[in-house]
Amino acid sequence: MRRQVVIIGGGPSGLLLSQLLHRDGIETIVLERRSRDYVLGRIRAGVLEWGSVEMLRTAGVDGRMNDQGLVHGGTYLAARNRGFRIDFEARVGRKVMVYGQTEVTADLYAARDAMGGEIIHEAEGVAPHGLDTAAPWVSYVKDGTEHRIDCDYVVGCDGFHGVSRGCIPESVRTEYERIYPFGWLGILSEVPPVSHELIYANHPRGFALCSMRNPQLSRHYIQVGLDEKAEAWSDDAFWDELRRRIPQDAADTLVTGPSIEKSIAPLRSFVCEPIRWGRLFLVGDAAHIVPPTGAKGLNLAISDVHYLWQGLRARYGDGEEEGLARYSERALARVWKSVRFSWSMTTLLHHFPEQGAFGQRIQDADLAYLEQSEAAQTALAENYVGLPF
Ligand code: FAS
Ligand code: PHB
Numbered sequence: 441m442r443r444q445v446v447i448i449g450g451g452p453s454g455l456l457l458s459q460l461l462h463r464d465g466i467e468t469i470v471l472e473r474r475s476r477d478y479v480l481g482r483i484r485a486g487v488l489e490w491g492s493v494e495m496l497r498t499a500g501v502d503g504r505m506n507d508q509g510l511v512h513g514g515t516y517l518a519a520r521n522r523g524f525r526i527d528f529e530a531r532v533g534r535k536v537m538v539y540g541q542t543e544v545t546a547d548l549y550a551a552r553d554a555m556g557g558e559i560i561h562e563a564e565g566v567a568p569h570g571l572d573t574a575a576p577w578v579s580y581v582k583d584g585t586e587h588r589i590d591c592d593y594v595v596g597c598d599g600f601h602g603v604s605r606g607c608i609p610e611s612v613r614t615e616y617e618r619i620y621p622f623g624w625l626g627i628l629s630e631v632p633p634v635s636h637e638l639i640y641a642n643h644p645r646g647f648a649l650c651s652m653r654n655p656q657l658s659r660h661y662i663q664v665g666l667d668e669k670a671e672a673w674s675d676d677a678f679w680d681e682l683r684r685r686i687p688q689d690a691a692d693t694l695v696t697g698p699s700i701e702k703s704i705a706p707l708r709s710f711v712c713e714p715i716r717w718g719r720l721f722l723v724g725d726a727a728h729i730v731p732p733t734g735a736k737g738l739n740l741a742i743s744d745v746h747y748l749w750q751g752l753r754a755r756y757g758d759g760e761e762e763g764l765a766r767y768s769e770r771a772l773a774r775v776w777k778s779v780r781f782s783w784s785m786t787t788l789l790h791h792f793p794e795q796g797a798f799g800q801r802i803q804d805a806d807l808a809y810l811e812q813s814e815a816a817q818t819a820l821a822e823n824y825v826g827l828p829f
Contacts, residue, residue, distance in 0.1 A: 442590045443467045443558075445752065446578045447597055448566050448604055450479055450559055452541060453724035453741040454597030455548035459499045460749045462555055466756050469589060471563040471580050473598075476549060483628055483701050485541035486651050486659055487512075487638070487735035489826025492742040493537045496544065501551045508654060509539035515824065516687070517789075518641040519807040523687035525637070531814070531821040538638075540653045541738050568594045568607050572718040592719065595748065597741075599725040600710070608717040618783070620707040620731060622646070622790060624661040625670060627678055628701040633658045634690045640733070640789055641686045642803055647733075647790040648685035658695075661732075663790055670702045678702075707731040709783050711775060714768040721748055721767060728775050733789060734782035739826060740775055746829050747771045774827060781823040 445461060447454045450472030458468040472479065488496075488509075496502045513529040528535055552559060563580040570576040577590045596604020605613075624647075633652035641648040646663035653659055662681050664673075675698055683691040710729040715722040724741030747770050751763030788806055792799055810816045 441587070443469045444591060444756065445593045445595060446471065446568075446589050446591045447595045448568070448578070449596065449598035449602060449726070450474075450476075450561070451597060451599060451724070451741075452545050452548060452738060453745050454595070455545065455552060455559075456495065456499055456501075456742060457595060457597065457723065457745045457749060458557055458559075459501065459548060459551055459555070460745065461752060462552075462557055463500070464753045464756070466752060469558040469560065470552075471566050471578065472559060472561050473563060473566065475561050480542060480546055480549070483540070483542060483626070483659075483703070485732070485735065485738035486538055486653065487739075488537040488539055488544070489739045490534050490536065491746075491826045491829055492739050495742050495746055496547075499548075499551070501544075501547045504543060504547055505537065505539045508543070509537045510652070510654070512536050512538055512637050515637050516635060516639040517807060517810065518639060518643075518687045519804055520643065521641075521686070521688045521691070523639060523641070523690065524811045526810075526817050526821055526824075528821045528825050531818040532825060534825040536735075536825055538652060540659075543653075544738070566598075566603055568596075568604065568720060571607055571720040574719075576719040593752070594720050596720060596722045596726040597724055600729050602726050604720060604726050605712055605722055607720055608712070608714070608722075612714070612717055614713045616709075616711045616713070618709040620786060620790070621666060621792070621794075622663050623666055623668070623704045623706045624649075624732065625664045625668065625673060625678065625704050626659065626661045626702070627675070627699040628653070629658050629660070629697045629699050630656055631658050631695040631697040632656060634686070634694045639686055639690055640785070642789045642791075642807060643685040644791060644800055645681070645685055648682055650682075650686060650690065664704060666706065668704065670704045673702065675699050705732065707733075707786065709779055711772070711779055713772060715744075715771060716764070716768040721764075723748060727771075728779065730779055730782035731786040732782075733785040734778065734824065736778040736782045740778050743774055743829055744771045774829065777823070777827055
């Protein structure tokens with residue numbers, strides 16, 4: 441079998457790239473390790489930058505998002521149980537869309553099916569070969585049968601634990617990492633959101649975030665230690681702790697209910713350089729990871745797709761290779777700005793025990809400055825709504 445582009449990974453980045461390339465007449469095949477149900481069972485990101493919204497519209501997968509997505513013109517930050525609002529629209533004239541990654545992925549699968557897109561689920565032992573030659577190929581096993589796909593390019597959209605990043609020789613690869621000494625315990629509950637916009641709360645007991653998926657479905661998080669287990673937290677214990685950390689007016693109106701999903705996500709910052717080697721391109725979590733504090737993970741995956749899609753359509757259109765040659769440089773330039781922002785939001789909002797009372801005072805002062813300074817709010821808003829591609 442031969443296809444122009446083999447995409448490893450059927451998460452949001454792999455599906456979006458496949459959709460965009462297919463619309464340009466470029467052949468792709470997606471090899472996904474898991475079943476579709478497994479992929480769609482993941483609860484992850486919740487906020488889309490407007491650039492991501494526009495990419496989904498370009499891909500023709502925005503129907504449900506336009507109907508069900510929630511457009512937010514700002515967000516709340518809170519220090520010691522008192523909140524204040526950052527007005528994105530007033531500061532930078534842009535907004536964000538609250539629409540869960542699960543829905544984005546479902547919309548992408550539906551669009552791929554409608555176009556007859558090729559997606560192989562439960563593809564085992566996916567292995568790229570000949571990446572440093574002009575004739576790469578990918579092997580995989582499906583239902584016990586080995587398959588080979590010859591291609592022009594291989595795109596690793598296979599997430600942080602995928603196979604593709606390791607195909608770049610260690611002598612070529614540089615990895616930058618910071619692991620945070622805490623995680624996020626998140627729950628999903630069929631209760632109305634506590635506020636019409638998100639609330640990011642700094643508190644001496646730890647960070648908390650009040651988010652949502654729709655007017656009847658809330659997504660909340662609290663910072664927990666790395667040694668903690670989700671099953672050790674009862675719903676009541678979660679709600680009590682959330683109340684202690686968020687603004688008093690929100691705590692007083694919080695509607696609680698049973699959790700329908702409860703999990704702990706570790707936090708890390710990670711970047712691999714370069715994200716191109718020969719005929720291999722890395723996209724999204726395969727290339728970089730950010731702590732979810734800045735709502736950048738999914739959005740960075742989409743901006744990588746933007747740069748690679750532009751490069752591949754130029755290559756297959758008029759043979760121009762510059763976009764592919766500069767993919768790593770261009771994508772990483774934007775990645776590092778978002779990695780910095782996500783790191784700064786994480787540093788601002790989480791409790792770092794080793795920083796002691798002085799560290800808490802610095803965070804309090806930082807948040808007080810944000811509350812009073814239009815310039816500081818503009819800088820935060822510009823990064824949160826998404827820097828230009
Ligand atoms: P993904 O990891 O989504 O997709 C990779 C796909 O590749 C998966 O379907 C996987 O099964 C497949 N795969 C892996 N190895 C393979 C192999 N060898 N062969 C074939 N297929 C293979 N971001 C936010 O902005 N906000 C959040 O709140 C947030 N919460 C998160 C919580 C968790 C637990 C995790 C892990 C991530 C979270 N993220 C969040 C980040 C997340 O949204 C990612 O940025 C986003 O999924 C990136 O999309 P992809 O790059 O497509 O990678
Ligand atoms: C979410 O709704 O899951 C969410 C929102 C904003 C973030 C992180 C997660 O920064």
